[in-house]
Amino acid sequence: MNVHAHIGATRVSARGVELSRKLRITAGALLVAVPLAAQTSSVKVRIGAITETMPLERYVAAVLAGESSVFHSGEALKAMAVAARTYAVRLRRRHAAEGFDFCATTHCQHIDMSALKPALNAAAADTASELLWFEGKPAYTPYTRDCGGRTEDAGAVWPDLAAPYLLSLRDPYCARDGFSGWHWRLQPAEALAALRQAGLRAPLRLERIHILTQTSSGRAAVLMLSGGGELVRMDASSFRFAIGRALGWNLLPGDLYGIRESVSETVFYGRGAGHGVGLCQHGAEQMGLAGRTYREILAAYYPGTSLGVTARGISWQRLSGDSIVLLTTEPARDRPVLATAESELRRVEQRLRLRLAEPVELRIYPDLDRFRNATGEPGWVAARSDRHRVEMQPAAALERRGVLDTTLRHELLHVVVEQQGGTAPLWFREGLAGYLEQSAAAPLDLHAPLRIPAEADLRQRADEQRARKAYADATRAVGILAARYGETTVFDWLKRGLPPEAMKAAESQAATNSR
Ligand SMILES: [Zn+2]
Ligand SMILES: [Zn+2]
Numbered sequence: 001m002n003v004h005a006h007i008g009a010t011r012v013s014a015r016g017v018e019l020s021r022k023l024r025i026t027a028g029a030l031l032v033a034v035p036l037a038a039q040t041s042s043v044k045v046r047i048g049a050i051t052e053t054m055p056l057e058r059y060v061a062a063v064l065a066g067e068s069s070v071f072h073s074g075e076a077l078k079a080m081a082v083a084a085r086t087y088a089v090r091l092r093r094r095h096a097a098e099g100f101d102f103c104a105t106t107h108c109q110h111i112d113m114s115a116l117k118p119a120l121n122a123a124a125a126d127t128a129s130e131l132l133w134f135e136g137k138p139a140y141t142p143y144t145r146d147c148g149g150r151t152e153d154a155g156a157v158w159p160d161l162a163a164p165y166l167l168s169l170r171d172p173y174c175a176r177d178g179f180s181g182w183h184w185r186l187q188p189a190e191a192l193a194a195l196r197q198a199g200l201r202a203p204l205r206l207e208r209i210h211i212l213t214q215t216s217s218g219r220a221a222v223l224m225l226s227g228g229g230e231l232v233r234m235d236a237s238s239f240r241f242a243i244g245r246a247l248g249w250n251l252l253p254g255d256l257y258g259i260r261e262s263v264s265e266t267v268f269y270g271r272g273a274g275h276g277v278g279l280c281q282h283g284a285e286q287m288g289l290a291g292r293t294y295r296e297i298l299a300a301y302y303p304g305t306s307l308g309v310t311a312r313g314i315s316w317q318r319l320s321g322d323s324i325v326l327l328t329t330e331p332a333r334d335r336p337v338l339a340t341a342e343s344e345l346r347r348v349e350q351r352l353r354l355r356l357a358e359p360v361e362l363r364i365y366p367d368l369d370r371f372r373n374a375t376g377e378p379g380w381v382a383a384r385s386d387r388h389r390v391e392m393q394p395a396a397a398l399e400r401r402g403v404l405d406t407t408l409r410h411e412l413l414h415v416v417v418e419q420q421g422g423t424a425p426l427w428f429r430e431g432l433a434g435y436l437e438q439s440a441a442a443p444l445d446l447h448a449p450l451r452i453p454a455e456a457d458l459r460q461r462a463d464e465q466r467a468r469k470a471y472a473d474a475t476r477a478v479g480i481l482a483a484r485y486g487e488t489t490v491f492d493w494l495k496r497g498l499p500p501e502a503m504k505a506a507e508s509q510a511a512t513n514s515r
Contacts, residue, residue, distance in 0.1 A: 043088060044100040045111065051100045059102075059111070060085045060124040066110035067143075068281055069120065073288025076281075077123035079297035082307065083141040083279050084109055085124075086131045090138040132298060132305040134165055139305045142166075146282035148256045148272020149174050151301070156215035157237070157275050165304040166277055168217040173286035180273065180282070184251045186266040188227075194246035200238060203230035209259055209266055211236070219255040219276065237275075278302065291462045299375060306374045316363075323356050329366040337364065337395045337404070344409045348416055351436060352491050357419040360412070361389045368393055380464050385411040387418035410437045423497040426455050427474045432494065434475030435482065452477055 043059050045052050054062075063084040064077060071077045087109060092101050094108060102108035132139040140161055142154070151169045155162030188206040195202040207227035211220045220236035236255045243252045257270030272282075279301040287297045298307060319326040319335060321342045328334040341362055349355055365371035368379055371393045377384055382403060383392035390411040398404040413433045424432075453470035460467065481502060482490045493502070 043092065043102060045102050045104060046095065046098070046100045047104045047111070047113070056085065056088065057124045057128055059088060061116055061120045062111035062113055063088075063109045064120040064123060065115035065117065066104075066112040069112070069115050069117070071281075071285050071288075073285050074119070074123065075292065075294045076284040076288030076297060077119065078127050078294035079279065079284050079288070079301075080143065080281065081123045081127045082130050082132060082294065082298055083143050083302075085127070086138050086141040089131055090140055127294070129309045130307055131309070132302055132307055134163070134305045139163070139165060139302060141279070141302060142275070142277045143279035143281060143301075144272075144274035144276050145253075146180050146272040146274060147171050147174055147276045147280035148180070148254065148270070150217045150256070150276070151278070151280055152215060152217045152219060152276030154277045156217065156219070156221065157277055165302045168215075169301075169303075171280050171283040173283040173290070174272070174280055181269070181271050182253060183270070184268040186268065188266075190247065191243065194242045195234075195239070197246050198238070198242035200234060200242055201232055202234075203227040203232055208261060210261075211259060215255075217256070217276065220257060221255075291460070295372065296461070304374070306370060308369075323359055325359060325361050327361060327363045334364050334395055337408075338362070340405060341408050341412065344405065345412045345416075348409060348413045348436065351487075352413070352416060352494070353488075354416055354420060354491075354494075356416055358388065360415050363389065363391045364395050365391065365393060368397065378461050378464075381461065382407045383411050385414045385418075387415060390415060406437045410434070413437065417494055420495050424494050425498065426458055427453050427470075428478065428493070428498060430458055430471060431474030431476075431478035432491070434471055435478040438475075450477055450480055
């Protein structure tokens with residue numbers, strides 16, 4: 001018997017479990033499906049010498065206290081709450097052989113019961129039971145302290161945990177408040193002692209270290225240690241763990257570094273901290289402070305997963321056209337959309353005198369909720385695209401609003417444009433898409449002032465009116481340039497970039513108009 005103050009609490013929660021079990025039995029006949037999160041509503045956590053059973057949401061708040069108590073953004077905290085919860089549900093029973101689910105250290109997730117705060121409980125409560133899903137299963141959602149501007153491919157760190165939503169990505173938000181650069185001056189004797197302590201084979205004398213191979217994200221993968229005529233290969237992660245355990249984790253906080261050597265010293269210069277896989281806490285905090293929602297943060301770091309209380313796995317069916325592969329849940333209903341998309345693509349190619357370089361995938365989501373969960377876009381965004389994929393709201397919804405054809409045209413235009421890999425600025429690419437999406441050239445009001453919208457206005461999703469105005473300005477600017485230089489010339493700028501005199505002409509035209 002373990003006599004401890006926690007026994008009281010345990011009794012209460014044991015009664016709670018009894019009660020909920022009874023309720024579930026009573027309600028069982030009415031429930032079609034019990035959400036998975038409800039099935040795993042409590043976890044056993046080993047804290048020191050005690051195993052404590054606690055509600056899942058309390059565990060999530062305790063993880064926030066241990067892993068991200070310094071966050072200032074509520075949305076970033078909510079994103080972390082979903083990541084921590086999904087991680088817990090996915091990896092539950094990790095320590096089953098020892099009689100509990102999770103340890104309290106970073107091996108599982110670091111928890112700190114003494115640092116619980118109302119804001120952390122609120123982040124857990126506001127997202128209660130929400131998980132990230134991939135193909136009908138909770139996703140594997142690791143997170144990292146600071147990716148240094150580029151996240152790592154999960155497969156490079158844990159080969160058996162590679163996943164399409166955990167590929168290496170550029171993180172523009174990390175850099176917002178300056179990179180967290182660091183350097184570490186190697187002390188050979190100290191490092192050798194650390195390596196031996198970790199049981200790693202090392203040269204007797206350490207004279208040189210160089211990076212033998214890097215991962216696709218630019219992190220050190222394999223090091224070569226040399227000295228006294230010996231050469232020893234070592235995984236960069238083994239090297240880092242040995243140094244961290246013996247000398248402290250802040251000296252060599254990650255594997256994103258270069259090594260500079262001189263006659264007298266070896267210095268590691270690096271950025272970021274942690275393994276770099278999944279949600280970047282530093283970047284997520286910056287995204288939150290910039291007004292992005294937790295949905296957007298999660299969609300940025302775990303692209304392709306969907307957020308929800310239940311699996312909501314989408315059983316996609318494929319329809320193949322000439323250049324487009326359509327993914328839909330209702331092939332019979334959406335088949336005509338494929339034909340429309342193919343003919344819109346031909347028109348776009350003809351007008352731009354450009355060909356699609358690679359096939360494109362068109363995904364039509366079955367409902368607005370799943371479109372929002374998968375893309376992180378608000379409901380007023382009809383579709384979005386990158387160079388290989390167009391994702392859109394249900395076709396029927398767009399058709400009702402009379403925007404199905406123009407939406408397809410606009411997005412396919414973007415795909416063709418993005419595949420050229422040109423350097424034209426965002427306002428020009430958006431403006432061109434807007435210009436070409438009009439079936440007849442709209443009459444231009446040449447007397448209104450010409451405005452080149454700011455990139456931030458085009459990218460932001462918080463303010464619909466601001467976004468619409470920025471898109472309209474971009475479209476109009478391209479219309480004026482096309483009237484002045486001719487369409488062929490202007491389309492050509494896609495590949496070559498905008499000549500400075502075009503920008504100047506646009507500006508002087510604006511000056512003439514406003515006079
Ligand atoms: Zn553990
Ligand atoms: Zn980052």
